[in-house]
Amino acid sequence: MLNKIIKVANKDYLEKNKESVFEIGSNSDLILENTITNNLIWTINNFANSPNQKGFLTFPTKFDMVDSILKLNHNGKIIIRMSVNPDEIINKVELGTSRLKGRIEAINKLKDANYKIGILIAPVIFVENWKELYADLIKKLSLELSNTAKKDVFFEIIFMTYNYVHKKINEEAFPNAINLYDKNLMTGRGRGKYMYKKDLRIDGENFFRETLHKFFPDNPIIYIV
Numbered sequence: 335m336l337n338k339i340i341k342v343a344n345k346d347y348l349e350k351n352k353e354s355v356f357e358i359g360s361n362s363d364l365i366l367e368n369t370i371t372n373n374l375i376w377t378i379n380n381f382a383n384s385p386n387q388k389g390f391l392t393f394p395t396k397f398d399m400v401d402s403i404l405k406l407n408h409n410g411k412i413i414i415r416m417s418v419n420p421d422e423i424i425n426k427v428e429l430g431t432s433r434l435k436g437r438i439e440a441i442n443k444l445k446d447a448n449y450k451i452g453i454l455i456a457p458v459i460f461v462e463n464w465k466e467l468y469a470d471l472i473k474k475l476s477l478e479l480s481n482t483a484k485k486d487v488f489f490e491i492i493f494m495t496y497n498y499v500h501k502k503i504n505e506e507a508f509p510n511a512i513n514l515y516d517k518n519l520m521t522g523r524g525r526g527k528y529m530y531k532k533d534l535r536i537d538g539e540n541f542f543r544e545t546l547h548k549f550f551p552d553n554p555i556i557y558i559v
Contacts, residue, residue, distance in 0.1 A: 365395040395415070413449070415454045416441050455468070455542070457492055465541055473549060476549040489550070497528075542555070
């Protein structure tokens with residue numbers, strides 16, 4: 335698979351004069367997986383140092399165990415997007431993942447190692463005091479990220495979608511997790527799937543654009559969905 339990605343990346347560059355970005359973290363958290371398999375180390379080394387390499391690999395993570403990849407010769411070809419949420423939501427929903435403090439420290443380490451870094455605020459969950467929680471989160475990022483990280487980090491925002499099948503799986507794996515479905519806030523988007531209502535999503539998008547502009551005026555927001 336990696337050889338195929340490399341071939342497509344080089345073809346895109348030759349034919350379209352662009353460096354494509356390939357998402358490799360859709361099915362698992364590669365930072366967590368790497369603590370068992372070392373697959374991520376192998377992937378970074380082989381992609382970044384292949385002959386005449388063009389293009390980039392990217393993946394998200396909710397974990398802070400990044401020390402093993404800090405000294406790799408990644409040639410600026412790897413984009414790591416750290417997923418963050420307020421501590422309250424991490425503690426109640428993202429069970430078994432790294433704490434916010436550790437994730438921020440990991441961002442600073444990765445930036446010091448010259449990785450390209452994005453911050454993925456996701457999933458945004460509209461709990462009762464969500465504006466206060468997410469405003470505090472963004473302020474915390476502005477205070478605790480290093481100046482190097484703040485200089486060119488980009489943001490992605492994803493509102494939570496609810497899936498009945500995932501709910502049943504999570505109930506068995508994490509019986510103490512809170513119920514995320516709220517019929518007053520959500521609307522159907524297919525069989526067993528729900529999303530936040532349009533007016534709430536618009537309010538959320540306006541809030542994040544305004545708050546991020548206040549604390550990170552020079553950093554791009556790639557998308558809000």
